[in-house]
Amino acid sequence: MKTILIPTDFSKNALHALQYAQELFKCERACFFVLHAYAEEVYGQYKTAEKEDIEKLKQEKKEETEKKLYQLLDTVIGEPPNPLHNFEVVTCFDNLVDGVNDFVDEMNIDLVIMGTKGETSNHKTTFGSYTIEIFKYVKCPVLAIPKDFEYRQPKSILFPTDYLLPYKRRELKLLGDLAGKFKSKVHCLYITDFDELSPRQEDNRLFLEETLTKPYLYFETAPIKNKAEVIMEQIEKKESGMLVMMNSRHSFFEDMLYRSTVDLLGLKIKIPFMVMQNLNR
Incomplete structure (x- = not known):
């Protein structure tokens, strides 16, 4: 069974990557882990807050993230679901790159598939800055899917x-x-x-x-x-x-x-x- 990690920020690009992954492994047993890292959402709001406030917000964000991940899966699993595919949600209190890298090591992931918006305004790179960082530092193959790419078999x-x-x-x-x-x-x-x-x-x-x-x-x-x-x-x-x-x-x-x-x-x-x-x- 292939183990596939899909980082998501709940954007259309991330959803597109998840749908592409399902098509790419349509006829193969696969487990898809859908991960959202939310540390920046916590510290971005409370950089100077008391520890109690941080802990409260962490729990709130975790619950909110889990709910949104399950809602996301409801939209992509399909009716009837593909019997070859399993889905699991992963919440991660960390930055995206470290969260992905740690989970890749922990679960021995075969492939990371993610969306990309392309060029960003504040980084002189072909891809978005998060995609570049994951390309460079995650110890696992990474497949980036352009937002407008329509699935076809890579002949x-x-x-x-x-x-x-x-x-x-x-x-x-x-x-x-x-x-x-x-x-x-x-x-x-x-x-x-x-x-x-x-x-x-x-x-x-x-x-x-x-x-x-x-x-x-x-x-x-x-x-x-x-x-x-x-x-x-x-x-x-x-x-x-x-x-x-x-x-x-x-x-x-x-x-x-x-x-x-x-x-x-x-x-x-x-x-x-x-x-x-x-x-x-």
């Missing part, structure tokens, strides 16, 4: 990689299972001007080939220019339904996300974006 998946990062077998298995059940093509794209791989890169490429046995796997290269432009061109050319990348500190992944490191980034991803981790859990 073509673009996977840009330089073959330098060590891949985790569990993360690749998730990608392999997902792509395999839809009979998807996975295009491993290396953006380079060199013709040959180093021994380390060859080993990592072979590991990909040996691990991703269920989907149709393709190894391709593209010449170096603006990396974001190359990726957007390839998404359009291959009619990709999902973008997948590996996350590592000071990596190509971070270069793509922050405009300060890539001139005129202009990256507007309109398809689901899954970030896999190479961090130990």
Whole structure:
């Protein structure tokens, strides 16, 4: 059974992500944990309050949050409900990133799926600031769903990689299972001007080939220019339904996300974006 965590702020974007998750795993046994972190709602109102007032508000917010979570589930479970799916609500007195990360560790979550509004006014990033933080620090694959994306099976998946990062077998298995059940093509794209791989890169490429046995796997290269432009061109050319990348500190992944490191980034991803981790859990 897959364990899926859906953080929600009760927005339309979060609801859209939950509905997408149900469709993505429609024919698979899955347990969906729907989580809301409410610490900022408490401290935002009572930063200088007495301890008794804080404790009272914490309890009130917990009860209010649980009620709203159950109401949310009533709107998405459906009639009749999918017999393969279970739903649980999670209230968390913490900030969103720490709350998600702790729950991922506690329940050994397979995948986090969340909505994103896209560019925010006060952060120079492609995605919203919370999405960026969860991409970077949560030790679990994260799938971000653009707010206007209508569900379709990801028959073509673009996977840009330089073959330098060590891949985790569990993360690749998730990608392999997902792509395999839809009979998807996975295009491993290396953006380079060199013709040959180093021994380390060859080993990592072979590991990909040996691990991703269920989907149709393709190894391709593209010449170096603006990396974001190359990726957007390839998404359009291959009619990709999902973008997948590996996350590592000071990596190509971070270069793509922050405009300060890539001139005129202009990256507007309109398809689901899954970030896999190479961090130990």
